[in-house]
Amino acid sequence: MELSNKPYLTTRSINPENQETPIKFLKTETIPTTYFFRRNHFQYPTILNDNFFLPITGQVKMPIVFQYSQIVQMETTAIKCFLECAGNKRSKFNPPVFGEQWEEGAISQGEWKGISLSCLLEITGIAADAREVVFVGYDYGKQEDIEHHIPFARSLPLEKAIHPDTIIAYEYNGRPLTYKHGFPFRLIVPGWYGMASVKWLKKIILIDDTFKGPFQTDDYVYYPKLSDPYPVTMVNVNSLIQKPLDYEIIDEGVTLIEGIAWSGESEVTNVDISFNGQQWVDAILIGETLDKTNRWTKWKFHWNAPKGEHTIYCRASDSKGRKQPLEPMWNKKGYGYNAITKIRVKVK
Amino acid sequence: MELSNKPYLTTRSINPENQETPIKFLKTETIPTTYFFRRNHFQYPTILNDNFFLPITGQVKMPIVFQYSQIVQMETTAIKCFLECAGNKRSKFNPPVFGEQWEEGAISQGEWKGISLSCLLEITGIAADAREVVFVGYDYGKQEDIEHHIPFARSLPLEKAIHPDTIIAYEYNGRPLTYKHGFPFRLIVPGWYGMASVKWLKKIILIDDTFKGPFQTDDYVYYPKLSDPYPVTMVNVNSLIQKPLDYEIIDEGVTLIEGIAWSGESEVTNVDISFNGQQWVDAILIGETLDKTNRWTKWKFHWNAPKGEHTIYCRASDSKGRKQPLEPMWNKKGYGYNAITKIRVKVK
Numbered sequence: 001m002e003l004s005n006k007p008y009l010t011t012r013s014i015n016p017e018n019q020e021t022p023i024k025f026l027k028t029e030t031i032p033t034t035y036f037f038r039r040n041h042f043q044y045p046t047i048l049n050d051n052f053f054l055p056i057t058g059q060v061k062m063p064i065v066f067q068y069s070q071i072v073q074m075e076t077t078a079i080k081c082f083l084e085c086a087g088n089k090r091s092k093f094n095p096p097v098f099g100e101q102w103e104e105g106a107i108s109q110g111e112w113k114g115i116s117l118s119c120l121l122e123i124t125g126i127a128a129d130a131r132e133v134v135f136v137g138y139d140y141g142k143q144e145d146i147e148h149h150i151p152f153a154r155s156l157p158l159e160k161a162i163h164p165d166t167i168i169a170y171e172y173n174g175r176p177l178t179y180k181h182g183f184p185f186r187l188i189v190p191g192w193y194g195m196a197s198v199k200w201l202k203k204i205i206l207i208d209d210t211f212k213g214p215f216q217t218d219d220y221v222y223y224p225k226l227s228d229p230y231p232v233t234m235v236n237v238n239s240l241i242q243k244p245l246d247y248e249i250i251d252e253g254v255t256l257i258e259g260i261a262w263s264g265e266s267e268v269t270n271v272d273i274s275f276n277g278q279q280w281v282d283a284i285l286i287g288e289t290l291d292k293t294n295r296w297t298k299w300k301f302h303w304n305a306p307k308g309e310h311t312i313y314c315r316a317s318d319s320k321g322r323k324q325p326l327e328p329m330w331n332k333k334g335y336g337y338n339a340i341t342k343i344r345v346k347v348k
Numbered sequence: 349m350e351l352s353n354k355p356y357l358t359t360r361s362i363n364p365e366n367q368e369t370p371i372k373f374l375k376t377e378t379i380p381t382t383y384f385f386r387r388n389h390f391q392y393p394t395i396l397n398d399n400f401f402l403p404i405t406g407q408v409k410m411p412i413v414f415q416y417s418q419i420v421q422m423e424t425t426a427i428k429c430f431l432e433c434a435g436n437k438r439s440k441f442n443p444p445v446f447g448e449q450w451e452e453g454a455i456s457q458g459e460w461k462g463i464s465l466s467c468l469l470e471i472t473g474i475a476a477d478a479r480e481v482v483f484v485g486y487d488y489g490k491q492e493d494i495e496h497h498i499p500f501a502r503s504l505p506l507e508k509a510i511h512p513d514t515i516i517a518y519e520y521n522g523r524p525l526t527y528k529h530g531f532p533f534r535l536i537v538p539g540w541y542g543m544a545s546v547k548w549l550k551k552i553i554l555i556d557d558t559f560k561g562p563f564q565t566d567d568y569v570y571y572p573k574l575s576d577p578y579p580v581t582m583v584n585v586n587s588l589i590q591k592p593l594d595y596e597i598i599d600e601g602v603t604l605i606e607g608i609a610w611s612g613e614s615e616v617t618n619v620d621i622s623f624n625g626q627q628w629v630d631a632i633l634i635g636e637t638l639d640k641t642n643r644w645t646k647w648k649f650h651w652n653a654p655k656g657e658h659t660i661y662c663r664a665s666d667s668k669g670r671k672q673p674l675e676p677m678w679n680k681k682g683y684g685y686n687a688i689t690k691i692r693v694k695v696k
Contacts (some may be wrong), residue, residue: 005365005392008356013593017353044353091595098595098657098694144696223554245361247439247446309446333441346446348492 008033012100016040016141017180020105023260024242027298030080031108033178035302039085039106041152041215042141044180045200051138052184054168058134059206061125068170068184077116077167079190081294082109082262086193086220086232089337097334101129104240107262109296112188114169117204117298120163126158129208133161135187138200143214154198154220156189164192165294168201190294192233193335195220235264237324238337239271239299239316255305256309257283259341260296261316267292271299274313277326277340283314305347314341349694357383360448364388364489365528367454371608372590374441375646377427379456381526382626387433387454389500389563390489392528399486399532402516406482407554409473415520416532425464425515427538429642430457430610434541434568437685445682452588455610457644460536462517465552466510468482474506477556480493481509483535486548491562502546502568503559504537513538513642538642539613540581541683543568571680583612585672587619587647587664594691603653605631607689608644609664615640619647622661625674625688653695660690 007022021037052068085106090097117133131157140151160166169188170177177183182199189196195215220232239261244250261268272280286298303312317323328339355370369385400416417620433454438445465481480503488499508514517536518525525531537544543563568580587609592598609616620628634646651660665671676687 005362007359007362008367010358011370011373012357014353014355019356022359025359096595096692098597098692101593101595245449247444247449249446344444344446 008191009038010103010105012102016042017044018100020102021108023105023107023240024245025327027314030110030173031179033110033172033175036110036172036179036181037085037106039194040139041046042139045138045140045198046080047138047179047183048098051200053204054185054201054204056120056124056204056206059127059130059208059348060121061127062320064124065317066120068149071115071168071185072170074115075119076113077164077190078111078113079165079167080109080111081165081190082296083194084198084235084238084262086195086335090334092337092339093328093330093334095330097332099334106194110173111161112167112169112186113171113174114167114185114188116164117166117168117187118164120168121162126206127208130158130206131209132157132207132211134207134211134213135198136205136207137198138202146214150214151202152198152215153211154196154215155213156196156206158206160189160192193235193264194292195232219333220335221333222329222335224329225331230284232335235262236336237261237263237266237268237316237318237322238338239314239324239341241314241341241343243314244343244345247345249346249348252305252307252347255303256300257303257312258298258300259314260298261314261319262296263316263320265292266318266320266322267295268297268316268320270317271297272315272317273301273303274315275310277311277313280315305345307347309344311344312343312345358451358453359385360450364390365392366448368451369456371453371455371588372593375590376637378458378521381458381520381529384456384458384520384529385433386455386528386585387542388487390413390432390487391505393488394427395527395531395548398589399548399688400549402533402549403553404468404472405551407475407478407556408469409475412472414468419463419516419533420518422463423467424461425512426459426461427513427515427536427642428459429513429536429538430455430644431536431542431545432583432586434543438682440679440685440687441606441676441682443678445680447682454542458521460515460517460534461519461522462515462533462536462537464512465514465516465535466512468516469510472690473672474554475556478506479556479610480505480555480559482553482555482559482561483546484550486550492566494562499550500546500563501559501561502543502544502563503555505692508537508540523554523643541568541583541612543580556631560573567681568683569681570677570683572677577611580620580683583610584684585609585611585614585616585664585666585670586686587662587672587689589660589662592691592693596695597696598653600653600655600695603651604648605651605660606646606648608646609662610644611664611666611668611670612642614666614668614670616645616664617667618665619645620663621649621651622647622663622664623658625659625661628663653693657692657694660691660693
């Protein structure tokens with residue numbers, strides 16, 4: 001008999017559930033839903049009949065409660081993109097940052113199908129005063145320094161909200177969203193960190209102001225050491241090495257180094273490899289001719305590994321001219337880590 | 349609808365399969381077989397009809413091939429004990445050590461049922477010259493600097509081999525062993541690191557010499573910085589904190605700190621907690637009246653947590669008078685890490 005070995009999600013916490021994708025062991029373009037990373041602020045919400053109604057109110061010309069059956073019959077948009085948690089790689093900050101100690105697996109990629117939010121807003125109309133769109137989820141609970149329970153809620157500037165790729169998704173990889181990933185409706189905001197892609201959408205409200213919810217003004221804010229706080233939005237250019245593994249012992253001779261690289265609202269143009277952090281050599285990008293905006297790019301590099309202990313550095317660049325920096329931008333809450341990727345191997 | 353959240357094994361590698369138990373999230377006395385850590389040197393062996401025959405040869409009075417059906421009808425011994433991989437906590441060594449980067453979950457505990465090896469050796473008889481007993485597994489593959497394929501094989505000194513708790517197990521937690529954990533026969537050596545508990549037993553050979561296999565003379569040897577190499581055998585006194593988690597943010601006020609402690613060929617007599625590494629206070633041991641030899645002990649401590657950042661230290665002591673040391677004994681291959689357990693928390 002043959003046994004097949006499979007990786008598992010890496011557990012960070014159970015209640016609320018936070019688990020990483022075993023990304024180093026998955027080489028597929030789209031991640032099956034069972035392997036999609038899980039990041040929750042609260043307990044899972046209970047799904048009731050109400051969840052199949054989606055009201056759009058506030059600064060609109062005509063408030064409308066859309067029904068699930070209506071939405072799935074409208075024009076569809078399918079977007080293949082990654083979602084990455086803003087805290088991905090938090091465990092790598094030095095000095096360390098408190099909070100969920102994500103390693104490199106709070107990222108996944110797949111195809112979402114839904115309707116562009118702009119299509120729904122064409123129906124409701126947008127009032128002249130509208131500045132932001134607030135998305136409220138069904139998940140709720142206790143948040144620091146706030147007496148009563150609050151829902152998870154986030155806003156987008158109107159401009160990003162009406163981007164044709166900003167969708168109300170109801171399918172993932174060709175199947176209805178699973179409960180754990182936002183069924184029945186999940187906002188998908190390609191190119192922004194995952195906190196923007198609100199799960200279990202309860203209502204959408206257009207406002208003429210700036211949204212002040214705690215997940216917008218307290219959490220998901222960069223507090224750097226030397227400059228003013230500013231909000232977490234677009235995903236930084238980043239990469240990971242899937243093979244070899246950190247501290248792996250490998251054989252002398254030609255070996256394949258491989259991994260992925262990604263960047264928000266952009267595409268990866270280059271991945272450089274170095275063995276001393278000084279001289280850099282191009283890795284080969286796989287599938288270069290495709291549109292890679294908001295998708296990760298697979299890369300590989302053939303290395304003639306000499307005996308000894310080595311550090312392998314990997315640095316991605318994107319079409320906006322950004323590069324992974326040598327040092328991460330340390331910030332109090334530990335968001336957006338994207339320093340040059342680095343592993344150590346011993347060659348025998 | 350309610351969703352239940354469960355932890356998963358933490359994947360270290362796929363081929364061969366090495367996965368950790370999500371031990372921080374499991375509070376049960378016996379770990380279900382699906383959560384038992386998996387540590388393999390080679391691919392899983394193929395199970396054939398031959399596997400149900402167990403020859404005992406070499407320095408015996410009468411070599412015998414035992415059959416599965418015979419063995420399961422003989423007198424049974426049930427042993428509840430932990431098994432810990434010698435490389436558990438390897439990722440904590442500083443300077444770092446190459447090889448599988450186990451965190452704290454290469455340990456599990458459960459009840460094995462089988463027959464004492466001494467019962468089988470009573471039937472074969474032991475020749476006067478016998479010094480060691482060699483256990484050969486069905487798993488095999490390439491090993492560094494060795495041309496041909498070799499099986500996984502280990503020996504025990506005769507004295508340990510005939511200890512009544514050293515058993516040929518065929519059940520785990522009341523069910524036949526699973527394929528991944530050694531079906532049909534696995535040697536269980538309570539109190540020694542897991543490499544001694546050879547899976548998929550193929551044959552047992554008594555020898556009048558010292559066994560020189562590479563898993564005995566190359567791997568599973570301590571190579572300290574300042575002293576001579578010596579073999580990895582008995583499990584060191586050790587502990588882990590299951591709650592709170594490292595770098596967790598917790599609320600001010602009374603909080604429960606909890607975990608487990610263990611020691612090989614011994615039992616845990618004390619667990620001390622400290623918040624500065626200087627003053628120590630006793631934790632409460634749970635189930636103290638039971639025989640805890642080769643079993644882990646659960647412990648807890650109620651802490652009135654003041655606001656701020658804190659380090660929590662945990663130190664276990666055993667009935668042989670051993671204590672977890674402040675510094676681990678660094679060794680080249682990274683075995684037996686058991687420095688005082690330490691986590692950091694932020695109290696709000």
